[in-house]
Structures are given as structure tokens and as C-alpha cells.
Amino acid sequence: MNQASEKVIVRLTNVDKNFDSERVVKKLNLDIEEGEFLTLLGPSGCGKTTTLRMIAGFEYPTEGQIFLEGEDVDDKKPNERNVNTVFQNYALFPHMNVFDNIAFGLVEKKVKKEEIQRRVEEMIKLVQLDGMEKRMPSQMSGGQKQRVAIARALVNRPKVLLLDEPLGALDLKLRKQMQGELKHLQRQLGITFIYVTHDQEEALTMSDRIAIMNHGYLEQVGTPEEVYNHPKTKFVADFIGESNIIEGYIENMTDNSIEVTMESGKAVIAEKGYRLEEIIYLCVRPENLKLSTDPVKGFRFRGQVREHVFIGSINKTMIELPNGQMLKAETPAEDELIPVGTVVNVYWNPGKVVVMRTKEEQIYNVIEQSVEIEGMTNDQIF
DSSP states (O other), rough: TTOSSSSEEEEEEEEEEEEEEEEEEEEEEEEEETTTTEEEESSSSHHHHHHHHHHSSSSSSSSEEEEEEEEEEETTOGGGGEEEEEEOOOOOTTOOOOHHHHHHHHHHTTOOOHHHHHHOOOHHHHOOOOOOOOOOOGSOHHHHHHHHHHHHTTTOSSSSEESTTTTTTSOHHHHHHHHHHHHHHHHHHTEEEEEEEEHHHHHHOOOOOEEETTTEEEEEOHHHHHHSSSSHHHHHHHHHSSEEEEEEEEEEOOSSOOOEEETEEEEEEOOOSSSSTOOEEEEOOOOEEESSSSSOEEEEEEEEEEEEEETTTTEEEEEOTTOOEEEEEEEETOOOOOOOTEEEEEEOOOOOOEEEEEEOOOOHHHHHHHHOOOOOOHHHHO
16 A cells, blocks of 8 residues: 555544434444545445544544544544544635644644744645745635645644545546645655545545445445455445446356356356355446457347447447346447447456345346347347
8 A cells, every 4th residue: 555554543443423313323443554545435424524523523433432543532622633634615714824824723832933934834835835825815716725724734743634525615627636736745745644525536546545435334445446346335336436237146156157147148257155046246347348249158148239428538338238227338439339229249358247245135036037038139129
């Protein structure tokens, strides 16, 4: 992991948080290593901001413990924890200029004037605000205000910097620019960043690891590559990027493969460790979904090309299965497109499918209700 050591700097152990009768964080266990950039990712209401606020000390766990550098901080106030927080709304003092906003925390701590001058100047240079020391917040752009807020947090030399959707108010171009600047700053300083966002691309771009939350539960923690290529749950597969998620069950098995029956066909997959008739999900990313007008060994899985969408360097092809489900395939823009209306064989390369277990009790009566596709014409299938 880039820049991170093996020392755990933040540890959450069996953390629950209730607001009245609503349980918003549920048995959360998470270790965050010193020097890493960890992102808490999830949809609105998943518990990520509440988790960040508990680490900061603005909220307290209903149950469980939070440790900073091995010390239980559940009874410590925010100003007694060696962390600082950057908010989406910047929270700058409108009557103070850039220098005074950044210096505020040091002044409150009664740091010597010469030391304040040195550290504030150091921060101004670090966040590239040279020459703006006397400028007021009302005279600054959103990106400049965000830099001031970050400098104000960093000037206190926290062990951990907490960032609560800090780029959410910026336009897309500036947001992407600031993503790169924040990541560069984190690597340069070696400070642990804990970052909250609902933006999947932002999380994939910036993070050493991503902790994905859903309805208060931690679904998966891993590197961007791990959560994208090897999602552990259907929610993660569906939330991170685009996915084709197909339900099926295991009809036959060998020592090293499973035969999966779906409503719209069958496929043989090189997997083991499952049981007969187990219900599973198959996850295939659009860039890994392949189409052929010829039969493909190991697959009896067909659909009809419904639409092509040009998106710059790629074409996105929509394929309708006999049960009405739509799949997406991505190909380079220069590749020849299969004509709309063509019935195609759908397949994927070995190793490019993720098999996920499901706790759902619903049994899909695939054999009796599946459409026998082989040998049929387009009109018969659709």
C-alpha cells in the first residue's frame, strides 16, 4: 500500500451508533493504517459520515470502541484528539483573511508568534496560495477556499486528516484537479487521510483502500483494484462501476468447474468450493463481456443486440436476453459493430467473471421456465 506502514493508527471495534431508535452504524470493525489514504464510500444514509464524525469526536458510539494510536478516545472531546476535519462547506471565518484563517488553531493553542508565522507560510506554499495571504474568503474561488480549509487543518500537524466530501461543492473540472492535488499532498506529507464520498470514480482515483458501506454495514474493504475486480457482494458489484449481474444456480459440478443455469442460458465456469443447487450471482464487467455470432464452447447463452451507444473511445452495446434483462458490453470505438437485431452468443474470458453467493431465499425455477434457444430464429427467441 503506497506510503502506508503496518502500524494501525485508527481502530474501530464493534462500533454501533443509534439515533433514537434508528441504528445507523452496525458492528463496524475497521483498521486504518498510518500514512494511508482510506475512503469511506457508499450511498447517502449508509453511515459513512456518521463514522467519520465518531472518529473526529463530534458523535460518540452507542456501543463499541474507537482507538487512535492505540488509545481509547471514546471519552475525549474533538479538540483532545490528534485529528482535524475538513468539511464540504469549508467553514472559513468570513471576517478573517487567508493567513488568519489558517493561523486560527495555532493562535487558540497560544503557539509563539514566530512559530505561527513560519508554519502558516509553510502551509500557504504547500497548498499553492502564495501571494493570497491578505485575501478574504469572499474574494476567492471554491477551489481556493478549499485549499485554505485544508491548510488550516494541516497546520496543526494532525496524525489523521478527516475529509467529509470536501470537493462536493466544486464543478467537475475543478473537482478532478483537486483530486490530484489532494492525493499528491497526502503522499508528500505521509499523513493518514480518511475521506468520505459517495462518488465511486473519486474513490477509485484517490484511495489506497476503499471501505464500502451499505445501510450501516461494512460490505468490503480493499484496494481499488480488489473492490472493482473482485467484489464480495452484489451491492459492491452493482455500486462500483457498471456491472452485468446475472442470477443463476449450480446445476452440475466437477472438481474444478461449475455449470451454472440461468433463466436465459447456461455457462461452465472454472470455480470450486460451491455446492449443488446453490443460488449465486455472476458479475461480469461490460469491458469483459464478449459477443460472437458463432457458438462458444462452454456457453449456451444468447441475446439480441438492441442498441449501440458511442462514448468517445468506446462503444457501449446493449444486449437483451430472452427474459428481458439487458446486458452491456464495451468495445473500442474502432472495432466493427455487430448490427442491431443480430442474435449473438454472449460469453466472457476465463477469470473475467466473479461468482458471488447470495442469502436470498427465492429459488429461480430456471429449468422449467428457461427458453430453449439453440436452433431458434430471432423471431422465435424474441
